[in-house]
Amino acid sequence: MAPGKARSHRSAHPTRGATRATVAALAANLAIALTKFLAWLLTGASSMLSEAIHSFADTGNEVLLLLGGRSAKRGPNSVHPFGFGRQRYINAFLVSIILFSVGGLFALYETGLKIAEVLRGEPDELLASSWWWVPLVVLGLSLVAESVSLRTALRETHSAREQLSIAQFVHESRAPELPVVLLEDSAALAGLVFALLGVGLTLLTGNGLFDALGAGMIGLLLIAVAVLLGVEMQSLLLGESATPQMAGVIAAALTSTPGIEAVIHMKTVHVGPEQVLVAAKIAVAPTQSAGYVSAVIDAAERNIREAEPMCTYVYLEPDIRRAVYRAARGIGSGN
Incomplete structure (x- = not known):
């Protein structure tokens, strides 16, 4: 290959793969959110409500990412001579805010309410419900759906990240969609594990405190992911150099x-x-x-x-x- 013609492995345009991964995550999160919310209505499990809000937030996030990609396609004009490409960074930054506020802080708020109920000795709705098995089924199905979504995201990032680890890819990527979906899906899987532990231990021990702690772990996880995502998007908004x-x-x-x-x-x-x-x-x-x-x-x-x-x-x-x-x-x- 002639000098100057070598292509960087960052030159491949990831938009198409990012869109597929985002749409897959959107479909999975919307379906999961509805089933989790139904499970919460039937059982009153705090972990299920936290997970439902988490999934609804993720659904909104995917919509934001898709809208950002669409807006970024507008051409430059006299007011924005370099175009609207950074709209994708702005929308991804909004995703971090939604994860932090709607997902993380709400989960911690729900944890506080649940702990207060347990300390007051109020009967636990999950233990009293004849639908106690529904959260376990919903969480199991959600684990499968989120795994499929994460697998899609990993497949789409394979060519883009080459020898990079996932952590390196998230840090070095200049396109926000795939890193956001990777972080969201990874957090979703971890959150499902926390919810499953909280609900399962509550059903096994008869102590609603485990359900509350599961919701609390979900909240802390979402806040951590939101902060990480916010830091990465802030760097991109400020303007990062080429790799x-x-x-x-x-x-x-x-x-x-x-x-x-x-x-x-x-x-x-x-x-x-x-x-x-x-x-x-x-x-x-x-x-x-x-x-x-x-x-x-x-x-x-x-x-x-x-x-x-x-x-x-x-x-x-x-x-x-x-x-x-x-x-x-x-x-x-x-x-």
Whole structure:
């Protein structure tokens, strides 16, 4: 492969795979949320209500991600000259807020109410219900559905993350949808385990405190995931550079262009998950004409976009390396 033509493993557009994973998670979460809510109505189990709210929140989150992807497709205008790609980051950040408030804080609130009921000695609705077995069935089916959703997300991320671990992929990915779905599905599976333990131990021991503790663990889990997601999305909103792999490909595309002697310095920033702005100062020969330099810049821009199609905006500034300039002018090192 010719120099400058090597493709970074980040160049593959993940939007299609992200959309499939998001739609799969949306369908799974909506169905699960309805069954969990029904189980709570029948039994009054706090863990089931916390899980139902969690699943409804996740359903709303998937809708937000899909809407963000749709809004991000709008082209640039005079007010937003670099387009609307960051809309996807904004919606993903809203997801973290929903997870924290609607999911995590509500679960902790429900935990407090349940513990107060247990301390007052009030009869436990789950233990008194003839439908006590329903939460166990719902949680079992939910585990299967969430596992399928997580498997879909993992399959869609396989080509994108290559040798990266899931944790590294979540941290390094510049596209928010797949990391969000991965975190949500992982949290959902862990939350189901907590709920199953809470309900199961309550039924085995006759102590409603276990159900309350299960809801509390779900709340703490969701808050932890929300904080992690919020930190990652905040970094993307502030503007992250291209990955080292992509930056290397861009630099190689520049230096392989005839007429460019070196890259003096280069800066990149994601203006969207699949839109990168490149600003670089390049060294050219001091004896070349303006017309020649202009042609070199045009060729360099073409090379960059061929090597990395995500480089939507490219701004190159020609310059002369100081040592070369001094030599061309015959200026001694002591002057």
